[in-house]
Amino acid sequence: MYKTIIISTILSSLLLAEGFDYKGNIGVETAYINHDTVGKRDNQKSLTLALELKEKINEGQFVFSGKAILDKDDKNRRYFDANDLYYKHNFENSDLLIGRNTRFWGAMEFYNHTDNFNTKDWLDDPFDYDSKIGAWNIAYTHYFENSEVAFIAKLYEENQRVQDGKSANNFLPPNYSKKLEREKGEDRATFYLKYSGSGDEIQIDYTLLYQNGYDEQRYLSPVKGSVRQHAYIVNKLMGYATLVNGETIYKTELAYTKSENDYVSDYAQLSFGLEHTIYGIWDKSDLGLLVEYYRYDAKDKQKLGAKDFGNLFADDLTLGFRLSLNDGADSDLLGGLAIDRDNHEKILFIEYNTRLYNKYKLGLSYQHLSPENGSTFKELDRATLELGYYF
């Protein structure tokens, strides 16, 4: 109720203000899932709304962006959330942000070990790693000519809500409770020190990060008859970089996490890959070829590791392509094969996106999960259709 009042007040102020900038979309999403798990739905249908409002005030800017989902069957999946609700003040060589927002950290295309600022929005789609829950934080960033340094204090760890028990996207026990157990309490902030830069003569972008506070991944443990996520304290060093050489982009992400929790092992994460583009392969079409490898290694095998956290990228190779047609509708095709060497399965995926009549966007996708001996998953096909009107 309190959250609704705050959001409504800020929204009204933005809408009443002159010269505010807006954009958004309203759409339908439908998914068909072919599986043989008893008691799970084989389809998901929903209406979606996304809205962004921006209002510039002298040297500052108010930003609101929210999303709403209305699922036909899943009552849990009928919600509204404000991922961005912040004020940013721009100074000559720095800025200060106060509020709730999402951030992107990383270099890889398909999955980012280092993109850990926000809790992922499993209520929307647990397999869409770009779907996130905004985090309340205060951030100060100072800019130099070719680099920047930021200090960020994340003030609160979000609960992770999930789709209902009949959803094929819910892998948690039936007695899962969304209430997060925080090892050091709700008031313990998480701090980040981030340095990013770009090369002068060499086409390189790089970022180094130090984190102290709650880790993004959480383990499950029973509490008072329910199963809850547990957030624990870590010290983490991360880095990611992209380097361009000719028509090839080389990428890497690295992280080392020292856990302060007795159950959780220290762990290292590594990913590297490349993207090579062949221009004008047919008419104006460009073809990008992608190869990416991801690794997660726990130091102490007796303690909790990747599988216990549901991390699917412990020893994975992805081979993919992106065909950009460069037509008036900005059509593109993304596809590939993900080979999960740790969980013994292969995932074939293909996505097609195009614009219709200048205002509508159509997205089609198909995934086939093929398990091998030793996999915890069963064979599964998933086909989705998204159609949105953009304004």
Place this chain on the structure above:
Amino acid sequence: MKKIFLTTFLTATTLMALSNIEIAQKSDQVTDGFVSSISQTEMILINALGQKSIRELEMKTLEGEDGDKTISTFLTPADVKGTKTLTHEHLDRDDDQWLYLPALKRVKRIASRNKSGSFMGSEFSYEDIGNQNYKKYTYNEKIEEVDLNGMPCYKGERYPKDENSGYTKQISWVAKDSFLLQQVDYYDRKSELLKRAIFSDYKKIDGVWCVGKIEMKNFQNDKSTIFIWKDEKIKVGLTAKAFNKRVLKQ
């Protein structure tokens, strides 16, 4: 006496005749000097069937000795609103180029060596929309004086120095009186005619000539793109800070 006059006249004519490179340099000079600019532009993409799709962009440019800096922000279509590209051109090495995707809040580095890639799905390539500094080309000595739609022009050939250019040859038509570029024919890597750009609607703003419209016709796929500058302001006081990666996320 008659012979001396004729010899003097011919020598003076030869000395006054402009070479292809001098024409290109003068053509550059009449459009240079804007220092920095902000323009609202419209890009009309027309496919082989005549169907149109329109994109609106805000473009900010800063002139530089080593190459221009440009930031382009998409205003329409609505699904790409807020998408930005930042380009730092370099005359002696590959350009630096970044793309900002607002939905993901992600800044991505783009490989920029290949200049022939389509600019946002249009018939313009990245090298077409970049700075057309005359030093980027070598020139054929031969120059013709021709009429182009009734306008006296210098017609000459130039060849891109950049080995990653999508073109082997360009033929340019430059107006004799104003030195404004009127038309360019682009020949592909097989030396076949690929595209023709027609430059029009020039406006003189603060003493600098600015092109108002470029129509690019692709002869090989029958598609065309019209680039229109709807509102352009020059010498607007932008500095290098306005072309820092910081502005992509603003």
